[in-house]
Amino acid sequence: MAEKDELGRAGEARAALHLTDSGYRVLVRNWRCAQGELDIIAARGGHLAVVEVKTRRSMAFGHPFEAVDRRKRRRLWKLAQAWIAENPEAARGLVVRIDVIGIIGADPATGTLEHLEDIA
Template identity: 40%
Template sequence: MAEHNALGKAGEDAAVAYLESHGYVIRHRNWRKGHLELDIIAAKNDELIVVEVKTRSDADIMQPEEAVDRQKIKHTVRAADTYIRFFQIDVPVRFDIVTVVGKPGNFKIEHIKEAFYPPIF
C-alpha cells in the first residue's frame, strides 16, 4: 500500500474511533454505489451524519478542510442522496468534516459539524 494510502486509512480509522467515542453509531465506511463514494455514514440523535474525512501529515501549506471544494461538496451531496434513496431513510441529514493531521498514534482530530449545506442545483 502506498504511504499516502496508508496514512489515509489510518486517518479514517482514527476518525471512526473519535466519532464512536463521542456517541456516534457508524452505519457504513467507504460506502460505494457506482462511481459515488461516502467516507463515513454515521447516526446520532435521530440524525444521519455524512462525514468527509481529510487526512494530512501536516497542515503547513493548506488546512485539510480546504480540500472540500464546491465540486467535492456536489459529489458528496449526490452520493448522500443516492444513499438515502437506496436505504429509504427519512431523518434529517447533516454534512460534517473530520480533519486528521499528523502521524498514526499522534493525530490531531478536529470535527467540523455542519461543515456545509447541500447546494441548490
Template identity: 40%
Template sequence: MKAKDRLGRRGEALAASYLEGAGLDLVDHNWRCALGEIDLVAIDGSTLVVIEVKTRSSLDFGHPLEGIDPAKLQRLYLLASRWAVAHELRFSEIRVDAVAVVDDGTGDPQIEYLRAVS
C-alpha cells in the same frame, strides 16, 4: 498499499473511533456507488450524516479541510441521498460533517471535527 493510502485508512480509523467516542452511531464505512464514495456514514436521531475524512501528514500543503470545496460538498449531499435510497431508509435531514486528521506518525494525531459543513 501506497503510503498515502495507508495514511488515509489510518485517518479514517482514527476519525471513526473519535466519532464513536463522541456518541455518533456509525453505520457504514467506505460506501461506494458510481458517483463516488462516502468515508463514514452515521445516524444522528432522524438525521443522516455523511462524514468526509481528510488526512494529511503535515500542514505543509494547507489544512485538510481545505480539500472540501463547494463541488465536493454538493457531491457528498448527492451521495447521501443515494445511500439512503440504496438502503431504503428515509431521514428528516441530511448533514455533511468533516473530520480533519493530521498525523505525522511521530506523536498523537491531531483530530478536528466539524459538524454541518457549509
C-alpha cells in the same frame, strides 16, 4: 501511492473511533457506488452525518478542511442521496448533514483531530 492509502485508512479508522466515542453509531464505512465513495455514514440523535475524512501529515499543503470546497460538498450531497435511495429505512426520519473530520499529524492515531458538523 500505497503510503497515502495507508494514511487515509488510518485516518478513517481514527475518525470512526472518534465518532463512536462521541455517541455516534457508524452505519457504514467506505460506501461505494458508480458516482464515487463516502468515507463514513453515522447517526446520532436525529441526524444522519455523511462524514468526509481528510488526513494530512502536516499543513504543508494546507489545512485538510480546505480540500472540501464547494464542488466537493456538492458531490458529497449527491452521494448522500444515492446512499439514502439504497437505504431508505436507515435514513428515515433523520436530518441529513455533511460533516468533515480533519486529522493532522505524522501518526493519525495521535494527530490533532477536528470535527466540523453540518458544513453544507
